[in-house]
Structures are given as C-alpha cells and as structure tokens.
Amino acid sequence: MTVVTPDDVRRTRFGHAPSGDLGYHPEQVDSFCARIAETMLGRDHLGIADIRLVEFDAPPPGRRGYDIEEVDDFLDHVCIELEYLRRGRGRLPAGRTDQTLTHDDVLRIRFSAPPFGFRGYQAEEVGAFLDRLAATLAHHGPNGLTAKDIQDITFHLAPVGEPAYQREEVDAFLDLVAHQLEKSEVTPH
Structure with missing residues (x-):
C-alpha cells in the first residue's frame, strides 16, 4: 500500500463500471475526493465515518459511472491515511518500517x-x-x-x-x- 497525498486524491480517476452496471456518478465522486484532499490539508472536516457512509447517485442517463468496487477500495485506503493523520503522524516512504503502530x-x-x-x-x-x-x-x-x-x-x-x-x-x-x-x-x- 502506498502513501496517498492530497494531490493524489484530487488526481485520482476511476475506471468505468462494467457493462450492465450503472456505477457511481463521476462528478459526485470527483467532488467528494476534492473534499477528502481538503480534509487531508486541514481545510475541511470529513471524518472516517463520513467517508465510510457516503452514498453516490447513479450517473445521468446515457452515461457510464465509475466502477463501484474501485471507488470503494480507494475510499478504504483513504480512511487508513486519515487515521494516520488523526494520530498525528505521517506515513513513511515505501520501504521504511521504523515508524509503525507501537x-x-x-x-x-x-x-x-x-x-x-x-x-x-x-x-x-x-x-x-x-x-x-x-x-x-x-x-x-x-x-x-x-x-x-x-x-x-x-x-x-x-x-x-x-x-x-x-x-x-x-x-x-x-x-x-x-x-x-x-x-x-x-x-x-
């Protein structure tokens, strides 16, 4: 698992939902990711509960939405990053193991x-x-x-x-x- 920065959250784009599935409304997901990035920077106040309980609409008629599983997996990863931030410690660069939960x-x-x-x-x-x-x-x-x-x-x-x-x-x-x-x-x- 790699460290996710606020810029990573803003730039993240998800694949389309599989054929036959509607998926999540892309603009709603992108807007929510922007709020997550602002939270990581201390300029918004989303909590882990807000992220885990978020619900997105289906995309507008005629459009394909984001892949639900891909978005949900990403949001789970973001919750872990926010937990590190809440504890007051940043994540470590890949390969370092000297700062773990004690x-x-x-x-x-x-x-x-x-x-x-x-x-x-x-x-x-x-x-x-x-x-x-x-x-x-x-x-x-x-x-x-x-x-x-x-x-x-x-x-x-x-x-x-x-x-x-x-x-x-x-x-x-x-x-x-x-x-x-x-x-x-x-x-x-």
Missing part, C-alpha cells in the same frame, strides 16, 4: 462515542481487544494476534446508554492494524 500508541488510542441515535461497539470489548493488541505489539510472541485475527474480530453493539465507540473509527483502526500485522508476518523481526 504498544504505546495502542495505549493512547481514543475513539469517539457514536453519533446521537446510533449504536456503537461495546467499549469494554474494544478495550479488552486493545489490551491484547498492546501485548502483541510489545512482545511479538507466538500467542499474539495475527492479521487474520484482526480481520475476523467482531464486537457486539452496546445497549443504549452503555459506553460505546463509533464503529467506523474502530473499523478504520482495525484496517490499519491488519495491514501492519500482514507486513510484519511477511517481514522477519
């Missing part, structure tokens, strides 16, 4: 409460997961979490009124962690 980073992570009217993940379950992840990153032992463990994890929704975390933020963090663990599983320590 035990201390995990202990400091804070997720937002879900928006009013929405249910989030049970804070207690997410907290227990963070403890296990912190131990994995601190010890790199045989009993640690793997990328597959991260991809397979599920959290229960908190009952109304109980402590909860915004699902989209937690999901974006899980994407980031799974990516890092995949790299460390391939690269010897």
Whole structure:
C-alpha cells in the first residue's frame, strides 16, 4: 500500500463500471475526493465515518459511472491515511518500517462515542481487544494476534446508554492494524 497525498486524491480517476452496471456518478465522486484532499490539508472536516457512509447517485442517463468496487477500495485506503493523520503522524516512504503502530500508541488510542441515535461497539470489548493488541505489539510472541485475527474480530453493539465507540473509527483502526500485522508476518523481526 502506498502513501496517498492530497494531490493524489484530487488526481485520482476511476475506471468505468462494467457493462450492465450503472456505477457511481463521476462528478459526485470527483467532488467528494476534492473534499477528502481538503480534509487531508486541514481545510475541511470529513471524518472516517463520513467517508465510510457516503452514498453516490447513479450517473445521468446515457452515461457510464465509475466502477463501484474501485471507488470503494480507494475510499478504504483513504480512511487508513486519515487515521494516520488523526494520530498525528505521517506515513513513511515505501520501504521504511521504523515508524509503525507501537504498544504505546495502542495505549493512547481514543475513539469517539457514536453519533446521537446510533449504536456503537461495546467499549469494554474494544478495550479488552486493545489490551491484547498492546501485548502483541510489545512482545511479538507466538500467542499474539495475527492479521487474520484482526480481520475476523467482531464486537457486539452496546445497549443504549452503555459506553460505546463509533464503529467506523474502530473499523478504520482495525484496517490499519491488519495491514501492519500482514507486513510484519511477511517481514522477519
């Protein structure tokens, strides 16, 4: 996965939807990508939840839209970049591995409460997961979490009124962690 800059986001163009599919409205996608670039520069305020929940119309009659899967994959990648920015650290150039998520980073992570009217993940379950992840990153032992463990994890929704975390933020963090663990599983320590 390569670093995505605001200029990359602005310049990104997507392939056409496969024949028979309408796809996403190209102008809406391009406009949303411009807002993402502005957010990366600190001049707009899109959050990870805004990106994960965005909906695009079908293209105007007679026009082909952007490939839905291609756009969705790109937006997932952008969520990871925004998570790095939110943590206050830039991504590294390709090939460098000295700035990765650490035990201390995990202990400091804070997720937002879900928006009013929405249910989030049970804070207690997410907290227990963070403890296990912190131990994995601190010890790199045989009993640690793997990328597959991260991809397979599920959290229960908190009952109304109980402590909860915004699902989209937690999901974006899980994407980031799974990516890092995949790299460390391939690269010897």
